[in-house]
Amino acid sequence: MKQLYLGILVLSLTSCKYFDVKKTSSESILKEKLETFDWNDVDEYPSFSFCDSLIEKQAVKHCFENYITKNILNFLEKEKLVVTHDVSDTITLDFQISEKGEISLSDFEVDSLTLREIPNINSLIQNSIGALPKIYPATKQGQQVKTKFELPLVIHVK
Template sequence: MFSRLIIIISIILVSYSCDFISPKKMALRNTVLLDTVIDYNDVDVYPLFLDCNNCDSSEKQNLCFEMELIRRLQKIMGEEILEGSLKSRDTLNVEVLVDTNGKISIVEINKPESLEANFSEIDSLLFDSFAALPNTVQPSLKRGIPVNSKFTLPIVITPSR
């Protein structure tokens, strides 16, 4: 009688223990669920020049980065005179990439037709100017990981007088 009881208890334990080691339940126990959705179009920290580290909010850091980039490009370009005829102000848009190593480069230059026809050397001037920028940029961060960031920089071309 005692042996039958042990056999019955053993069968019950074996049949229920299979549920404890089933692959589905093991997978659920080992799964980590994130409570947030990752927005791949936004970053936690914008790219930074070392001069912008003291800004307290991300909006101020972004503005500081943009202003510092413009200041450095103006310093590199100086008062560069482009040969061509321009009757009014015109704007070109430069798509800029800051990679995970902090290198700033041009992805694409979007020019209106008036600039395309009259200023063929503007592309090389822009590429040379961006190549001369120092590599002292902290890349964008998303959850503490360096990520590429791309933005558009409008450049206004004014006619010489």
């Protein structure tokens, strides 16, 4: 009987290392979370109030981009641009939406012929962007975040 108790005691003392629980620090949990975090995607894209009824994330993005494009093109059409040569160009707009929903044009690529024919194209695009309605910023994990967009804008002037 003593041998049985002695055997159980030896087994229980040597097997304790299998029941050790590793302590995980908050820094290691944060580091692991940051490694798996997708920094290039948002939970909700920026939107306008009329895009909020859409459920799918890509549909909201599409609504947002289409409205900006239509708004700029409508603004340019109202300006009655006069050119000496036909202009057919695709302008690439780079803009940013802040955490507060403020839009700013950071850069745009335009052909030199278009610049020659429409020298004030930059100010026209700036003014059209300034006339946009309230923008609701993108969110990531419940926090409002900055987003950057690249938007092609096709211009035809005859």
